[in-house]
Amino acid sequence: MELSDFLPIWEKLTDEQQKNISNSTVKRKFYKGEILHNGSSDCTGLIIVMSGQLRAFTLSKDGREITLYRLFDCDICLFSASCIWNSIQFDITITAQQDTEVLLIPAEMYKSIMQVSAPLANYTNEVMADRFSDVMWLIDQVMWKSFDKRLAQFLLNEINIEGTSTLHITHETIGNHLGNPREVVTRMLKYFVNEGLVQLSRGTIEILNAKGLEKILR
């Protein structure tokens, strides 16, 4: 797997730009739970996911979390290099949701090439617009969607991502994804149990009726 497989505008860079990026890029592995990036003071670099899964979230002052977006194979994480843009005035944290292999392009190198390469700058703009869309989706969810819909959507996404209807996830972790206290998650899950939609046991949630969850979304 090469940089050219991940950066669609690779062929539009000059030979020297390609060489400079290649020589400075390193392959790294992060273990499940490891923090890759922590707040705006951190400027690790551009991260390209080769395999695994990353989660970007924001924290309240008292430590509550809400997931902004997740990144999968071939996705690019810009905000791990947030120092590139003067206008970024927010902190996000990025952790590995699974063991994750990434390519890491140092922020200074990326910035120096982006400043002279219109293709790279425009590509970066598209990636930022993509994350902007994720965050606008989140605003739509938290502003206008009731919690039963948001939880049903989350469970359906998870069985899709994990490829199994038995999810190994705690109520607290779900609360951290959705920005709600654990108690609120537990209460709604119990309602889903009564409706025959899910079954709970220690540390796992089994989806019994995915169609029923989809019905909640409508």
Place this chain on the structure above:
Amino acid sequence: MELSDFLPIWEKLTDEQQKNISNSTVKRKFYKGEILHNGSSDCTGLIIVMSGQLRAFTLSKDGREITLYRLFDCDICLFSASCIWNSIQFDITITAQQDTEVLLIPAEMYKSIMQVSAPLANYTNEVMADRFSDVMWLIDQVMWKSFDKRLAQFLLNEINIEGTSTLHITHETIGNHLGNPREVVTRMLKYFVNEGLVQLSRGTIEILNAKGLEKILR
């Protein structure tokens, strides 16, 4: 007032690029309440505010609103040209909050120059990062801040923007800014009245104690 006063990277464009932008840019006036842009199907163009005030908001399916950000003199509105980016998957609406004079650069012209000009692409990227910061601030507000804090912050911003402590604004308009029903706004304003912070009369809110509102924020 010229384009060069508003686009800080003007001098980094070629003579031909400057000429092409200048020749295609038009000056327009929008009256208070007029809609400049309505959803992603609309692609008016890049808008530079010369004077006045614009408001960008998002709508729920049943017509509720929340303000994403406001734009003042010299600010640039990218999302009125959202067709430039394939990755923008959300609809926003932009209205004139006051009579507003703008420069309008057609989307196709802007895009064609941005595709070859690294300075323009990087500048655009900074503007998008700036809006991203606005929207992240909003997520922080709606997720973690209680409504009394959000309303106090809104009123303090308004007296700052309007330059007067007597605000001509309805409870419904405030609700549309903050994404809450009118009744919720009215209830909190009555609480502020009881605390001696504001005084209400038909269509106006007078701020009696700005320091008291600031105390709520802490």
